[in-house]
Amino acid sequence: MEVMRILHMNKGNGETSYAKNSTAQSNIISQGRRVLDETLKKLMTSSSEISSFGIADLGCSSGPNSLLSISNIVDTIQNLCPDLHRPVPELRVSLNDLPSNDFNYIFASLPDFYDRLKKKENSNKAALGFQRGGGPCFVSAVPGSFYGRLFPRRSLHFVHSSSSLHWLSQVPCGEMNNEDGVVITTNLDNRGKIYISKTSPESAQKAYALQFQTDFSAFLRSRSEELVPGGRMVLSFLGRSSPDPTTEEACFQWEILAQALMSMANEGIIEEENIDAFNAPYYAASSEELKIAIEKEGSFSIDRLDISPVDWEGESISEKSYDIVRSKSESLASGRRVAKTIRAVVEPMLEPTFGQNVMDELFERYAKIVGEYLYVSSPRYALIIVSLVRMS
Numbered sequence: 001m002e003v004m005r006i007l008h009m010n011k012g013n014g015e016t017s018y019a020k021n022s023t024a025q026s027n028i029i030s031q032g033r034r035v036l037d038e039t040l041k042k043l044m045t046s047s048s049e050i051s052s053f054g055i056a057d058l059g060c061s062s063g064p065n066s067l068l069s070i071s072n073i074v075d076t077i078q079n080l081c082p083d084l085h086r087p088v089p090e091l092r093v094s095l096n097d098l099p100s101n102d103f104n105y106i107f108a109s110l111p112d113f114y115d116r117l118k119k120k121e122n123s124n125k126a127a128l129g130f131q132r133g134g135g136p137c138f139v140s141a142v143p144g145s146f147y148g149r150l151f152p153r154r155s156l157h158f159v160h161s162s163s164s165l166h167w168l169s170q171v172p173c174g175e176m177n178n179e180d181g182v183v184i185t186t187n188l189d190n191r192g193k194i195y196i197s198k199t200s201p202e203s204a205q206k207a208y209a210l211q212f213q214t215d216f217s218a219f220l221r222s223r224s225e226e227l228v229p230g231g232r233m234v235l236s237f238l239g240r241s242s243p244d245p246t247t248e249e250a251c252f253q254w255e256i257l258a259q260a261l262m263s264m265a266n267e268g269i270i271e272e273e274n275i276d277a278f279n280a281p282y283y284a285a286s287s288e289e290l291k292i293a294i295e296k297e298g299s300f301s302i303d304r305l306d307i308s309p310v311d312w313e314g315e316s317i318s319e320k321s322y323d324i325v326r327s328k329s330e331s332l333a334s335g336r337r338v339a340k341t342i343r344a345v346v347e348p349m350l351e352p353t354f355g356q357n358v359m360d361e362l363f364e365r366y367a368k369i370v371g372e373y374l375y376v377s378s379p380r381y382a383l384i385i386v387s388l389v390r391m392s
């Protein structure tokens, strides 16, 4: 399965599009706002005046969220500069995603984005009597994989990425010796499952962990070339708080998807061997795995690393909300929303294996199983937010 080709969110702005079904990821962007602001403040105060400030959002996708992170970053920089008695720098903003991303959707929303910037600048001027904000902002798109080089050397000051780095560059392969003792790579032996699960062989867990180390190191190596010394990154993605990759928070959304697929295989709607052959190019890393990759690569220091629980709609979970009891109908409604969010993300990667004609049925079953599960349990993801500094 070629990840570059099949990994993109549902395009356009139709009923099943990412644009219409990305509230969970927008909630996650909001939760990263405090660390984002704090990091930008540290970056601006620790560096001398910057006239042209390079910003990249990696894995921007298409839809309202693509410009949401950027709006937050631009706002924060424009608000910080007057407090630091500095002119607002010109901002070079690069939006990155894989080449199959719907960049046209973003381009179509750029005029509104520039209008909003202009209006804000004018209303600030009217209210304060002097210019606050403003400064030219140039947005461009950079298609390509963030697991390789995307930008010229030392051209960036700040890198942001939200809900993207849990996607791997490829489905990991297993390794075994053939009759001549030569190591050959094979498909993972992960029958009836589509991601790491309690019943997956240890070799599958190892292969996933290794793929994450390879990918994340390549990500850091590329960014270390592109960022100026002292440049910073804020990365948020789904991970896990336990060393065990088979806990509910690390894999249960895939477990339920495998259940929905198996129920269809049992009724002869799809082939069971296709389920055996499919594995998701996804990995929920632990903070330990993250630290190992960062230390080994050696160009970045960790300024801050938080892991917090979020529910399956991306809402943060406080101690109090663990006890909230939902009615059956609320749970089923939430199940349908979760299924729409997951469909907008994974449908393009499932279609080549299972066929486009079974997707409605699959996600109806998925919504029902998720809804019933939400009635009896309060599953959560572990959201990792890490702030890194490029060492000199």
Ligand SMILES: C[S@@+](CC[C@H](N)C(=O)[O-])C[C@H]1O[C@@H](n2cnc3c(N)ncnc32)[C@H](O)[C@@H]1O
Binding pocket: 007, 008, 009, 022, 025, 026, 029, 058, 059, 060, 061, 062, 065, 066, 096, 097, 098, 101, 144, 145, 146, 147, 161, 162, 163, 164, 167, 168, 169, 345
């Ligand atoms: C769930 S979306 C998140 C989009 C947006 N950042 C948000 O918060 O709504 C994940 C995005 O990461 C992109 N992505 C995954 N792997 C990538 C890679 N290797 N290089 C660039 N983009 C990638 C996907 O194509 C997808 O658009």
